[in-house]
Amino acid sequence: MAERQLMTGNEAMAEAAIRAGLRAYFGYPITPQNEVLEYMAAHLPQAGGAFLQAESEVAAINMCYGAAAAGVRAMTSSSSPGVSLKMEGISYLAGADLPCVILNAARGGPGLGNIAPAQGDYFQATKGGGHGDYRLIVLAPSTGQEAAELAGLAFDLSDRYRVPALILADGMLGQMMEPVTLPPPRDPGTLPPKPWALTGAKGREPNLIASFALEPTVLREINVKRYARYREIEAREVRWEEVATEDAEVLLIAYGTMGRIAKTVVRRGRERGVKVGLLRPITLWPFPYAPIRTLAERVKAILTVELSAGQMWEDVRLAVEGRTATPFYGELGGVVPTPSDILQEVLRYA
Amino acid sequence: MPKGKVVVDRERCKGCGLCVAVCPFGVLDLSKDYNSSGYAVVTAVHPEACTGCALCAQTCPDVAIEVYREKAAAGTPTRGAGRP
């Protein structure tokens, strides 16, 4: 049964995660994601799941590693400095092929930065913030509704491919209250089985979970197999939204909160007769290189807009490969540009 | 004295000598026999003196020793078996 409720993005993601069958959540307080931790404390035990406030983000991600190994849907949430602390654990999750969902309600950085919305964690999320050759599935919601939907999708994709999934949100999305239609709850018992999980070696050979292989050729083989799964994800799981791209002369590319603001830019631009469109990546990894490349053949310019100094911009330029102009507009430090600011920039290329 | 016998898994033995030091009867000693890892393995140089007390096996860090004892005395607990 669909239910429409007024809730913050953080609450929407937390409730959607529980409904997706989450049964183990471990977190540590940090602004602006505390509502996720608090929501889990209040609601996950009622749903039959384990909630624990950990002693640190490092402990929380390693608790997720243990719970994921036990075969349950596991999740942690944090914000930028805390996600940095989780990076070692995320690398181990990736290296052990364990599914897990990590939510980053990103804030201004680097260092302690501030608690305002920012997108400076794109590199960390998509390029491997931890050590070693690995990928995370990275989902970037732009509304409370989409946040709820992607929270469920994150678990499904993470389980299917045994690749950790990171939801890259930000403080604005997390704090904003909107009507959200929630998906119906799912019974974890109906989810696909995990024969690799550590459930006790009863009537079967022991299951072992590790990211350790001292012999180089063995480790190479493990990595090659994992990369085959990454290629499959790249082929099947790229998600993006296009707005008014059919006749666009200037194409905006923006994700998350910035993608939402960019939609307003498109609407206002179109009202003024400016042929501006938007491509909004929903999966940041796998990144929508192909649709951007296609559009690059026919637009005058592709303007990347981010709450950073230009991180996704690098992927956009990799996609475009010089087919058209690729200017950039960004804000730093948690400052969020207005639609008017961006429209001014669009007009320079229209 | 019950009669015992030790069986050393020569490929597991690393020749550390802890069993040699702990045996109360001087049954064991390092040999000139090297296993495939290059360790000089332990052997029973005085097998006739073995009582099957299993102190050697209790001490072996590589679980390389199994101990047998004559049936009549086999009911005697090995754990905590004291020195004679």
Next chain:
Amino acid sequence: MPEAETMVKVFARPTSLNEKHFTYCPGCDHGLITRLVAGAIDKLGVQERTVFIAPVGCAVFAYEWFRCDGIQASHGRAAAVATGLKRANPDLVVISYQGDGDLAAIGTAETIHAANRGEAITVIFVNNQIYGMTGGQMAPTTLPGQRATSCPEGRDVATMGHPLPVAEMIATLAAPAYVTRQSLHDPRHVAQAAKAIEKALRYQVEGKGYSLVEILATCPTGWRMPPAVAHQHVADVVTGAFPLGDLVDRG
């Protein structure tokens, strides 16, 4: 082989161990502790419920030696991994096997908080006063004056701190069910350590909560001592710095 009619086996390999060889150096107590843990699993009949957590350190391969499910934890985080496993599935019997660098340096926070929450896990703490795997550097438990590759003149407590009394620290907490320090320097102590490990595991099975068994172990390679001399060193010196015995027993 002895003749089956006249001889019976009085010491056999624990059934919870598979046939793989340990990767420890000759004479290292790690192997003995691994065998004692397997013996306790056998005795309690929990092989089919057990998850063995291997640390980073000399025991990094240990999850491969049991006929039990196993998992490899990142350096110091085994207690957090154990927490996740146990909270996700309380029916599991979770054993965290950790060395002194892992448990008492990089993993101190996870260690203390898991103990303080009374997580129903069994922690085997191998205190050999050195970082063995990485080549013999100073550990948090290295004795005053003891030489290591990163304190070649010996540990100077004025600048490098004192040996960390882990069992005593954990024993100050309200939650743990069983905290003990054991040694392996002679067969009597091996037998006592075996009983302690068994008790720690039994308390978990009985739902009594958290146990920590600190075991004074040798590192003949890192200490540059023959194995038997190393055991004598434990008896003469190490047990003086780290007194043996039960510190908490709330069974």
